[in-house]
Amino acid sequence: MAREQDNLDAKRRDAAEADNIAAESARADADVAKLTADLDDLRQTLLRRQADFENYRKRIEKERGEENKRATARVVEALIPIVDGFEHALAAHREAEYESYRKGFELIYKQLLDNLSRLGVERIEPTGQPFDPHQHQALDRAESSDAPDGTVLQVLQPGYLFHGRVLRPAMVRVAVHPARASKGSVN
Numbered sequence: 275m276a277r278e279q280d281n282l283d284a285k286r287r288d289a290a291e292a293d294n295i296a297a298e299s300a301r302a303d304a305d306v307a308k309l310t311a312d313l314d315d316l317r318q319t320l321l322r323r324q325a326d327f328e329n330y331r332k333r334i335e336k337e338r339g340e341e342n343k344r345a346t347a348r349v350v351e352a353l354i355p356i357v358d359g360f361e362h363a364l365a366a367h368r369e370a371e372y373e374s375y376r377k378g379f380e381l382i383y384k385q386l387l388d389n390l391s392r393l394g395v396e397r398i399e400p401t402g403q404p405f406d407p408h409q410h411q412a413l414d415r416a417e418s419s420d421a422p423d424g425t426v427l428q429v430l431q432p433g434y435l436f437h438g439r440v441l442r443p444a445m446v447r448v449a450v451h452p453a454r455a456s457k458g459s460v461n
Contacts, residue, residue, distance in 0.1 A: 343394075347436045350395050354434055354442055357386060398433035398444040400426040405448050409433060409440055414447040421449040 360383040364376060398409050405412060405424045416427055426446045433444030 394437045396435040410446045411443040412448045415450045417452045418449040425449045
């Protein structure tokens, strides 16, 4: 009977030990599952942070590029009156005694225009085109039956674009048909 009792005790201990092992195994499995879930969460967080950083980097690069364009536009706007001055100087002195000066001025003028063009500046040349209030400023109307109504007849002062943005509108004279002009003046 003592032997039976010892066998029973041994079986109970084995059963208890098996239960403990099973419980520890279940806890270990739960810990592994929790650690796996935490690892997945950390991976997802890392991926989101990397994407956020990449978006931030792209936004900063875009803002820097735009700021660079704004700064260049300010410089170009300051240079446009100089271009106008060159054009007036070249137009004023066409006499033979000024020819050597003209050649020098023309060379400087061409270099200035070439450099502005490389920066992204375009001259607005609307002669013969329909009037566009986004790029032109009408300073005068002239009766004309030769050109369609609303056509730019003459550029009084050239306009300039910088990467598609108007720095200065072209000052223009616009065609108006004589019949329309007289109807407008009657009212």
